[in-house]
Amino acid sequence: xxxxxxxxxxxxxxxxxxxxxxxxxxxxxxxxxxxxxxxxxxxxxxxxxxxxxxxxxxxxxxxxxxxxxxxxxxxxxxxxxxxxxxxxxxxxxxxxxxxxxxxxxxxxxxxxxxxxxxxxxxxxxxxxxxxxxxxxxxxxxxxxxxxxxxxxxxxxxxxxxxxxxxxxxxxxxxxxxxxxxxxxxxxxxxxxxxxxxxxxxxxxxxxxxxxxxxxxxxxxxxxxxxxxxxxxxxxxxxxxxxxxxxxxxxxxxxxxxxxxxxxxxxxxxxxxxxxxxxxxxxxxxxxxxxxxxxxxxxxxxxxxxxxxxxxxxxxxxxxxxxxxxxxxxxxxxxxxxxxxxxxxxxxxxxxxxxxxxxxxxxxxxxxxxxxxxxxxxxxxxxxxxxxxxxxxxxxxxxxxxxxxxxxxxxxxxxxxxxx
Numbered sequence: 001x002x003x004x005x006x007x008x009x010x011x012x013x014x015x016x017x018x019x020x021x022x023x024x025x026x027x028x029x030x031x032x033x034x035x036x037x038x039x040x041x042x043x044x045x046x047x048x049x050x051x052x053x054x055x056x057x058x059x060x061x062x063x064x065x066x067x068x069x070x071x072x073x074x075x076x077x078x079x080x081x082x083x084x085x086x087x088x089x090x091x092x093x094x095x096x097x098x099x100x101x102x103x104x105x106x107x108x109x110x111x112x113x114x115x116x117x118x119x120x121x122x123x124x125x126x127x128x129x130x131x132x133x134x135x136x137x138x139x140x141x142x143x144x145x146x147x148x149x150x151x152x153x154x155x156x157x158x159x160x161x162x163x164x165x166x167x168x169x170x171x172x173x174x175x176x177x178x179x180x181x182x183x184x185x186x187x188x189x190x191x192x193x194x195x196x197x198x199x200x201x202x203x204x205x206x207x208x209x210x211x212x213x214x215x216x217x218x219x220x221x222x223x224x225x226x227x228x229x230x231x232x233x234x235x236x237x238x239x240x241x242x243x244x245x246x247x248x249x250x251x252x253x254x255x256x257x258x259x260x261x262x263x264x265x266x267x268x269x270x271x272x273x274x275x276x277x278x279x280x281x282x283x284x285x286x287x288x289x290x291x292x293x294x295x296x297x298x299x300x301x302x303x304x305x306x307x308x309x310x311x312x313x314x315x316x317x318x319x320x321x322x323x324x325x326x327x328x329x330x331x332x333x334x335x336x337x338x339x340x341x342x343x344x345x346x347x348x349x350x351x352x353x354x355x356x357x358x359x360x361x362x363x364x365x366x367x368x369x370x371x372x373x374x375x376x377x378x379x380x381x382x383x384x385x386x387x388x389x390x391x392x393x394x395x396x397x398x399x400x401x402x403x404x405x406x407x408x409x410x411x412x413x414x415x416x417x418x419x
Contacts, residue, residue, distance in 0.1 A: 001098050001198075001359040004034060014101065020111055020316040021102045030097040037094050040087040047080045099197050103355040105316055106325035112315030115345075118328065119315070124299065125308025125394075131334040131341065134392045135266045137400060138162050138417065142267065154256070154270045158385075161417045165404070166274065166384045168411035169391065170249065173276035173382035176301055177247035182278060187227035187248045190218045195230040198360035200322025200352070209254045224248035225378040228279035233360040237374060239367050243282040243290060247381065250275060265335050267385035268344060276381040278349075283364060287351050287375035294349035294379035295327050301381060302346070305405045307390045308332040310343055326350040331390035346386050349379035392417075 007014050008031065015027050054073045058066070110119045135142070141162035147155035158166055178184055196210065196219060211220040221227060228248045237244070252275050256264075278297070282290055295311060302309045314326040329347045336342030354373035357363070362374045395403045400419035409415050 001355060002101050002103065003358065004098065006104075007031070007098075007101065008034065017105055017316075018102055021105065021319055022113060022317040023100070023102045023321070025097065025100040025102075027101070030094070030101065033090060033094045033097060037087070037090050040083065040090055044080065044083050044087055047076055047083060051076045051080065099359070100321075102319070102321045103200070103324050103352065105319065106351075108313075109319070109325055110313055110315040113317040115314070115318045117315040118312040118318055121311045121313055121327075123308070123310040124303060125306070125332070127308045127332050127341075128394070131393055131396055132400070133266065133335045133339055134389045135335075137392055137396055137402060137419070141417075152271070154264070155272060156267065156270065161412075161414065162388065164412055164414075165391070165408070165417070166388060168408045169382055169384060169387050170274055170276055171411055172408055173301065174247060174249060176304075177276065177278060177297070177381050180245075180297055182245045182247035185228070185231075185246055185248045187221075187224050187231075187250050189221055189227075189250050189253075191221050191226045191230060192217050193219065195226055195233065195360070198233065198356055199226050199229055200320055200356065201226075209256065211253050211255060220253035221250060222252050222254045223378075224250035224252070224275060224277035225279055228277065228378075229356055229360065229376060232281060232362050232374075234362070236363045236365050236371070237281060239283065239364055242364065242374070243280050243286055246279045248277050248279060250277070252383075265338075267389055268333075268335055270385065273384055273386075275383040278377075278379040278381055280377045281357075281362070282375045282377060284354070284372060284375050287353060287377060290377050291325065291327070291349060291351040294377060295329075298329050298347045298349060298379060298381065302329060302331060302390075304407045305387075305391055307394045309346070309390075314348075320350070322352045322355045323350045324353040324355065331386075332394060333389050334393045335389055344386065344389075346383065346390055347380035350377065352376045352378070 007027070011027060011031065018025050018027065051073060054069050054076070058069060110117060112118065141159045143157040143159065147157050174184055190213065201210065209222055213219065228246050252273050254271060256269060256271060278294060280290055299311065309329050309331045312328050312330060314328055319326055327349050328345050330343035331346045332341065333344045334341045336344050353375050356376045357374040363371050364374050365371055391405065392402050395405060397403060402417040404412050404415050404417065
């Protein structure tokens with residue numbers, strides 16, 4: 001979340017930023033609640049101070065008017081209970097609005113309303129003149145019909161070589177990150193709502209992407225970023241230990257609510273997938289350099305898989321609530337544009353500066369004794385099945401077979417998927 005003090009002191013900038021990021025939030029209403037909350041908090045603190053003064057006075061055995069002070073103490077207790085309840089209600093409204101206000105935006109971020117306004121930075125790899133979609137190539141290894149029978153639309157079974165290829169890509173991504181100094185973790189695949197909100201999700205509402213567990217303060221995660229962020233919540237890290245670099249594996253679950261009309265052919269947009277996620281806690285002065293490092297690693301990963309891609313600088317309207325700056329890597333896929341081909345997002349890399357850490361109380365104690373909020377960064381190493389789409393469609397042969405990238409063959413145990 002943003003520092004409320006920053007909002008108070010930069011009202012117009014916060015309003016303009018929210019507008020450029022396509023976020024509808026009433027900043028004036030927040031400021032009114034913020035002032036109301038401050039007054040109520042002072043009232044509560046004043047009553048507590050009076051109660052404490054009476055309690056201290058009552059320690060004196062020779063205190064005068066003991067009975068009247070006892071009655072005064074009881075009256076203050078009742079008043080305090082009522083004022084605390086009023087303050088609690090205000091704080092719920094205050095926090096709800098505060099978490100809707102998006103992060104600050106990097107000055108170099110392009111202004112735009114949708115991902116169509118993202119700015120291409122560079123391309124790599126050679127695109128074939130034509131190609132078939134993954135459904136045409138390996139449709140016999142994907143069972144949507146029985147997936148729907150078991151769990152509903154856009155769930156699926158992967159079979160035989162395709163299931164093995166999925167595991168190969170994921171293990172390769174883990175090994176790739178570990179060689180770069182990331183500590184590997186498996187993570188809980190559920191998280192409390194507090195952590196989801198701290199990440200920057202708005203888990204409830206018409207555009208929710210979250211599956212909640214009925215009767216529990218738990219939801220299935222949509223990315224390993226969530227539990228990796230929660231790993232150090234309410235902790236103080238040491239400056240000398242930063243950056244802390246983690247790579248997490250998880251299955252991910254998203255309802256894709258509100259996604260009607262989005263391109264979702266085949267495996268491109270599904271409700272369950274697997275992901276290898278990079279996550280780092282950093283000092284404020286480290287985060288911009290680390291974001292560039294994340295992009296470098298992701299590019300090297302896709303080059304090693306013989307997949308043409310491009311890097312885009314995401315515009316304001318395409319940023320998530322917690323993003324300060326984000327780059328996406330989009331791989332070439334023949335599945336896109338109704339089989340005509342196009343680029344589709346396969347990874348992202350985000351610098352969230354202190355936004356997430358502030359919301360979850362993750363601080364850094366510097367060697368000079370100063371305390372600051374950590375900066376957090378996240379990046380996708382690989383997410384299946386989109387990674388599978390890119391590999392299959394860019395390594396296909398004229399006879400309909402697929403050549404497994406050489407780097408993956410030790411993981412698969414075979415070099416080709418035959419038609």
